[in-house]
Amino acid sequence: MSLLDITVTDLRCIEHAQLNVAPGLTLLWGDNGSGKTSLLEAIFLLGRGRSFRTRNTERLIQRGKNHLQVIGRVADPGGRESAVGFEASRTATIARIAGRSAQSLAELSQVFPVQVIEPGVHRLVEEAGYRRRRWMDWAVFHVEPQFIDTWVRYTRALKQRNAALKIEEGEASAWDPELARLGEVIAESRRLFVSRLEPYWQEAVTALSGLAVDLHYLRGWGQDQTLAEALASSRSRDDARHMTHAGPHRADIAIQLHGRPAREVLSRGQQKLVAVAMTLAQLRLLQDLTQTTPTLLLDDPAAELDGERLQRFIGEVLKLRCQLVVTSLQAESRLFGTPERTFRVVQGRVHPV
Ligand SMILES: Nc1ncnc2c1ncn2[C@@H]1O[C@H](COP(=O)(O)OP(=O)(O)OP(=O)(O)O)[C@@H](O)[C@H]1O
Numbered sequence: 001m002s003l004l005d006i007t008v009t010d011l012r013c014i015e016h017a018q019l020n021v022a023p024g025l026t027l028l029w030g031d032n033g034s035g036k037t038s039l040l041e042a043i044f045l046l047g048r049g050r051s052f053r054t055r056n057t058e059r060l061i062q063r064g065k066n067h068l069q070v071i072g073r074v075a076d077p078g079g080r081e082s083a084v085g086f087e088a089s090r091t092a093t094i095a096r097i098a099g100r101s102a103q104s105l106a107e108l109s110q111v112f113p114v115q116v117i118e119p120g121v122h123r124l125v126e127e128a129g130y131r132r133r134r135w136m137d138w139a140v141f142h143v144e145p146q147f148i149d150t151w152v153r154y155t156r157a158l159k160q161r162n163a164a165l166k167i168e169e170g171e172a173s174a175w176d177p178e179l180a181r182l183g184e185v186i187a188e189s190r191r192l193f194v195s196r197l198e199p200y201w202q203e204a205v206t207a208l209s210g211l212a213v214d215l216h217y218l219r220g221w222g223q224d225q226t227l228a229e230a231l232a233s234s235r236s237r238d239d240a241r242h243m244t245h246a247g248p249h250r251a252d253i254a255i256q257l258h259g260r261p262a263r264e265v266l267s268r269g270q271q272k273l274v275a276v277a278m279t280l281a282q283l284r285l286l287q288d289l290t291q292t293t294p295t296l297l298l299d300d301p302a303a304e305l306d307g308e309r310l311q312r313f314i315g316e317v318l319k320l321r322c323q324l325v326v327t328s329l330q331a332e333s334r335l336f337g338t339p340e341r342t343f344r345v346v347q348g349r350v351h352p353v
C-alpha cells in the first residue's frame with residue numbers, strides 16, 4: 001500500500017498544500033515551525049483518523065477556520081487506487097473512502113496503513129499503558145480484521161457495566177458473561193500477536209540497542225483466573241470505585257531490562273531505540289503475515305541518536321523497503337539515500353524542489 005498524492009487544507013499552518021508523494025523516499029525540508037510535522041500529521045490522519053501529537057483533532061484546525069480537510073489517493077500492491085479523505089470540524093469528524101463515508105476509522109486504517117516514528121516515540125516506553133495497547137491493537141487489527149468488531153462490542157459492554165456500577169447494586173453483573181466472553185477473545189488475539197512478535201522483537205532490539213530488553217504481555221487480570229472469575233472476585237472493589245478493574249482494557253506490555261522497568265533504567269535515547277525497535281519489529285511481522293507494507297513517516301529521525309545508533313536505525317528502516325516520508329532541517333539530508341522527491345516547506349507552503 002502506498003500514498004500517491006495528498007491535498008491538505010487548513011491544517012495548522014498549512015492553508016493549502018498539494019504533494020505527489022514518491023513510492024520510495026520523499027523528503028520534506030524546512031526551518032523550525034515551517035510545517036513539516038504538520039504535513040506528516042496530515043498523512044497520518046488519512047490512515048488513522050487522529051494525530052500523533054494530540055488526542056484533540058480540533059487543535060489541528062487552522063486558527064480562524066472551522067474545518068480542515070485532507071484528501072489522498074492510495075494504491076494497493078496490485079496498483080488498484082482508492083481515494084481516501086478525512087475532514088474535521090469543531091464538532092465532528094468524517095472519514096471517506098471512494099467518496100462514501102467510512103463505517104469506522106478501522107476501515108480507513110485498512111485502506112491506508114501508516115505508522116510514524118517521531119521525536120516523542122520514547123513515550124511508548126515511558127508513559128501509561130494506553131499507548132502500548134494502541135500500538136499492539138493497530139497490529140492485531142491488521143492481522144485479524146475482526147478484532148476491531150470484538151473490541152467495539154467489548155467497550156460497549158464495559159461502558160454499560162461501569163454505568164450500572166454507578167447506580168444500582170446487582171445490575172452490573174448482568175454484563176459479566178458478555179464481557180468475559182469478548183474479553184477472553186481480545187486477550188487471546190493480543191497474546192498471539194506478542195508471541196509472534198517475539199523473534200522480530202529480539203532481532204530488532206538487539207540490532208538497534210544491543211540491550212537485553214524483554215517484553216511481557218499482561219492481559220489485564222490475574223494469571224490463574226478466567227475473566228469471569230476475575231470479574232466476580234473484584235466485584236466489591238468495582239462497586240466501591242464504580243469501575244471495572246479486571247479485563248483487557250487494563251492490559252499492558254511490561255518492558256523490562258534485567259527485571260526492572262525500562263522507563264526507570266534506560267536513558268531517553270535508549271528508550272527511543274526500544275520504542276523504534278517495537279515499531280520496526282511490528283512492521284516486519286505485518287509484512288510477513290499480511291504482505292502489506294505500511295507507509296512509514298519519520299519526523300526528524302536523527303533527534304537524540306548518536307552517529308552509530310543512527311546508522312543502525314537507518315539500516316533497520318531500509319530493510320523494510322517501505323514508502324518513507326522523512327522530514328529534515330537540511331536540504332542535503334541523505335540519511336536514507338537520495339530522495340525520489342523533495343519538497344521545501346516555507347511558512348506552511350510546500351514547493352517541489
Ligand atoms: N491550529 C493552528 N493554526 C495555525 N497555526 C498553527 C496551529 N497549530 C500549530 N500552528 C503553527 O504551525 C507551525 C508549524 O509547526 P510544525 O510543527 O509543523 O513545524 P515543523 O516544520 O515541524 O518545525 P520543527 O522543525 O521545529 O519541528 C508552527 O509555527 C505552529 O505554531
Ligand SMILES: [Mg+2]
Pocket residue numbers: 036037038299300
Ligand atoms: Mg517538526
